[in-house]
Amino acid sequence: MLKLERVAKKYKGAGRYAVHYLDLDIPRGEIFGFLGPNGAGKTTTIKMIVGLLEPDQGKIQVNGFDVTEDPVGAKRSCGFVPDNPELYPRLTGIEYLNLMGDVYQVPGDLRKKRIDYYLNMFELTGAVGDLIQSYSRGMRQKLALTGALLHNPPLFILDEPMVGLDPKSSHLFKEVMREHVREGNTVFFSTHVLEVAEKFCDRVGIIHNGKLIACGTLEELREQSQQEDSSLEKIFLQLTEEGERP
Numbered sequence: 001m002l003k004l005e006r007v008a009k010k011y012k013g014a015g016r017y018a019v020h021y022l023d024l025d026i027p028r029g030e031i032f033g034f035l036g037p038n039g040a041g042k043t044t045t046i047k048m049i050v051g052l053l054e055p056d057q058g059k060i061q062v063n064g065f066d067v068t069e070d071p072v073g074a075k076r077s078c079g080f081v082p083d084n085p086e087l088y089p090r091l092t093g094i095e096y097l098n099l100m101g102d103v104y105q106v107p108g109d110l111r112k113k114r115i116d117y118y119l120n121m122f123e124l125t126g127a128v129g130d131l132i133q134s135y136s137r138g139m140r141q142k143l144a145l146t147g148a149l150l151h152n153p154p155l156f157i158l159d160e161p162m163v164g165l166d167p168k169s170s171h172l173f174k175e176v177m178r179e180h181v182r183e184g185n186t187v188f189f190s191t192h193v194l195e196v197a198e199k200f201c202d203r204v205g206i207i208h209n210g211k212l213i214a215c216g217t218l219e220e221l222r223e224q225s226q227q228e229d230s231s232l233e234k235i236f237l238q239l240t241e242e243g244e245r246p
């Protein structure tokens with residue numbers, strides 16, 4: 001479903017690679033958590049997957065579409081929520097959702113059904129006629145989630161989706177992600193909340209200084225780090241500290 005082969009990216013003028021020969025292979029129906037310290041390369045990787053940044057080297061395939069050779073096919077297959085969604089402040093919530101529905105060509109009846117479903121779930125129905133500039137951070141986040149799910153994307157990809165959500169919304173959001181994979185789709189998200197990654201993800205990958213230093217189920221990571229019964233937090237700290245040594 002999502003495949004990265006030797007993907008590398010160096011920003012202009014930077015001394016080192018932000019992402020350094022990254023390989024990932026994520027099958028359909030998986031919830032994958034992408035972890036790593038600040039500046040590790042998570043956002044850079046995600047931006048390359050969704051087509052906001054071009055890789056310097058390597059190959060990325062989304063749902064069988066090569067992001068460079070068939071960018072539209074790849075983008076159609078993705079629903080993306082960035083770390084700090086910049087929505088259009090002068091649009092109302094419903095105008096924004098209809099814009100997303102138009103861009104992704106979601107037919108009217110299906111669009112209405114999905115909009116109603118998510119707005120009701122996220123308790124946003126009452127605010128949908130208000131300008132986005134009046135929304136709180138969490139409300140914007142929920143609107144962005146709704147907009148990104150309207151076309152029922154095979155790959156739902158999110159950069160730190162839990163930030164700003166209250167406990168109930170965060171719970172609902174996890175339910176939404178579970179439902180999405182139950183229907184045969186794939187979820188890929190970055191997070192710093194290791195408890196969520198531990199309990200919720202089928203597999204996690206840990207990136208450090210642009211390199212994937214561990215990838216697998218919690219069990220597999222325990223084996224890799226030779227720490228039986230350890231929490232993901234302990235494993236994460238151990239692995240990322242090891243990476244730091246010269």
Ligand SMILES: Nc1ncnc2c1ncn2[C@@H]1O[C@H](COP(=O)(O)OP(=O)(O)OP(=O)(O)O)[C@@H](O)[C@H]1O
Nearest residue numbers: 011012014018036037038039040041042043044045
């Ligand atoms: N637009 C940019 N121009 C130059 N360097 C950048 C740019 N964006 C990110 N970087 C650098 O690339 C590296 C990876 O950054 P990235 O934003 O991908 O990290 P991250 O894992 O998402 O971190 P965080 O957890 O803080 O969100 C960092 O060294 C960062 O300084």
Ligand SMILES: [Mg+2]
Nearest residue numbers: 042043044083
């Ligand atoms: Mg980031």
